[in-house]
Amino acid sequence: MNDTIIGEGYHRQGGQAHAEVNCLKSVKAADRHRIPDATLYVSLEPCCIIGKTGACSTLILQHGIRTVVVAQRDSTPGVDGASLALLRAAGVTVREYPDFVASMPRNVLALPMAIGTAPYLFRHTLVTTGRPYVTLKFAQSADGFLRPADRKAAYWITNPISRRLVHRWRSSETGIIVGARTVIEDDPSLTTRLWPGPDPVPIIIDPRGRITGQERVFRGPVAPILYTSLAPKSLPKNSEATVVIIPADLKLATIEFILRDLAKRRLANVTVEGGAGLLNAFIRHDLWDEARVFTGPNALGDGLAAPEIHHNHLIDTTRIGSDRLTYFKRLP
Numbered sequence: 001m002n003d004t005i006i007g008e009g010y011h012r013q014g015g016q017a018h019a020e021v022n023c024l025k026s027v028k029a030a031d032r033h034r035i036p037d038a039t040l041y042v043s044l045e046p047c048c049i050i051g052k053t054g055a056c057s058t059l060i061l062q063h064g065i066r067t068v069v070v071a072q073r074d075s076t077p078g079v080d081g082a083s084l085a086l087l088r089a090a091g092v093t094v095r096e097y098p099d100f101v102a103s104m105p106r107n108v109l110a111l112p113m114a115i116g117t118a119p120y121l122f123r124h125t126l127v128t129t130g131r132p133y134v135t136l137k138f139a140q141s142a143d144g145f146l147r148p149a150d151r152k153a154a155y156w157i158t159n160p161i162s163r164r165l166v167h168r169w170r171s172s173e174t175g176i177i178v179g180a181r182t183v184i185e186d187d188p189s190l191t192t193r194l195w196p197g198p199d200p201v202p203i204i205i206d207p208r209g210r211i212t213g214q215e216r217v218f219r220g221p222v223a224p225i226l227y228t229s230l231a232p233k234s235l236p237k238n239s240e241a242t243v244v245i246i247p248a249d250l251k252l253a254t255i256e257f258i259l260r261d262l263a264k265r266r267l268a269n270v271t272v273e274g275g276a277g278l279l280n281a282f283i284r285h286d287l288w289d290e291a292r293v294f295t296g297p298n299a300l301g302d303g304l305a306a307p308e309i310h311h312n313h314l315i316d317t318t319r320i321g322s323d324r325l326t327y328f329k330r331l332p
């Protein structure tokens with residue numbers, strides 16, 4: 001009404017008030033009588049499950065709001081259109097925008113720019129599968145190797161622009177997963193030092209119990225989560241690292257356990273950055289959603305073979321200077 005905004009709000013953090021609550025709270029006393037005539041615009045279908053906070057659909061009805069515009073349905077089992085039906089049954093005009101299909105919007109899947117950057121996908125994966133959204137990322141030489149045959153040789157496959165892009169991606173991931181051999185041989189930082197933004201949680205998978213606790217990643221800005229069959233004896237002083245014991249294998253049940261555990265810790269999107277052993281395990285067990293593969297311009301001749309992505313669906317391929325970047329999406 002009158003094209004004026006009388007209130008705004010967003011969901012700041014899990015467990016805290018939802019956007020609708022904050023929005024209604026923000027309306028000034030002088031404007032509160034206008035609430036029933038106002039249109040409520042929400043990005044996600046209001047909730048109807050009474051969880052850590054009350055149900056927003058009830059709140060909408062209590063405020064007498066008559067028009068609600070929703071950008072997308074909430075795929076959480078038990079919601080998924082149920083709130084909209086509840087509001088409509090109570091006489092509220094509900095508009096869904098854009099023309100909505102109950103499952104994942106196809107346009108989100110088709111747009112390479114949206115891949116992995118759409119919080120919708122993370123949430124959808126978390127609530128429908130109970131695991132985080134999993135992205136695989138690796139860099140291969142022109143002839144398909146992850147690293148040279150000489151395991152001690154220093155090497156880098158991609159150019160500085162790609163390297164920076166990876167740090168940008170890291171800034172919107174909640175966690176980066178690497179295998180123990182990668183931690184031991186590369187001693188990576190797994191930070192976003194080349195891009196402004198938050199650092200992800202380093203996650204190490206160490207089925208053979210090789211990690212000592214002295215690696216660089218334990219002295220970084222974010223305390224790592226270590227999944228190991230054997231807890232290291234000497235974590236650095238004051239280390240807040242979390243150690244979770246797993247079986248000494250990379251079988252389906254073990255990877256599923258790790259992903260469920262990460263979901264419980266509220267990590268909604270993670271990237272597996274290697275090495276080969278770990279990437280191949282996620283691929284073998286079909287536990288990934290998308291892959292981002294860099295191919296550098298130079299051949300290595302020999303080395304550790306890069307993973308092959310089967311059952312894939314090529315989404316897009318682009319050039320980052322001298323490198324090629326290919327996006328894949330796993331078909332369900």
Ligand SMILES: NC(=O)C1=CN([C@@H]2O[C@H](COP(=O)(O)OP(=O)(O)OC[C@H]3O[C@@H](n4cnc5c(N)ncnc54)[C@H](OP(=O)(O)O)[C@@H]3O)[C@@H](O)[C@H]2O)C=CC1
Nearest residue numbers: 138139146179180181182185207249250274275276277278
């Ligand atoms: N170019 C790129 O994008 C990247 C390259 N790399 C390179 O990859 C190399 C590391 O890769 P990789 O050696 O494959 O190791 P990973 O880093 O993938 O680590 C996998 C870990 O899982 C263990 N493991 C593997 N299979 C099994 C199994 N079936 N049962 C129990 N444990 C298992 C390995 O044990 P064990 O210790 O016994 O081997 C290892 O500790 C590094 O040298 C690094 O430079 C790494 C990341 C990215």
Ligand SMILES: Nc1c(N[C@@H]2O[C@H](COP(=O)(O)O)[C@@H](O)[C@H]2O)[nH]c(=O)[nH]c1=O
Nearest residue numbers: 139156157158186188189190191273274
């Ligand atoms: N070699 C290689 C990559 N390697 C990955 O990057 C990690 C190093 O992270 P950091 O220490 O934070 O810079 C390393 O452990 C491995 O997972 N990545 C790439 O984009 N291109 C490359 O050529």
Ligand SMILES: [Zn+2]
Nearest residue numbers: 018046047056
């Ligand atoms: Zn709500």
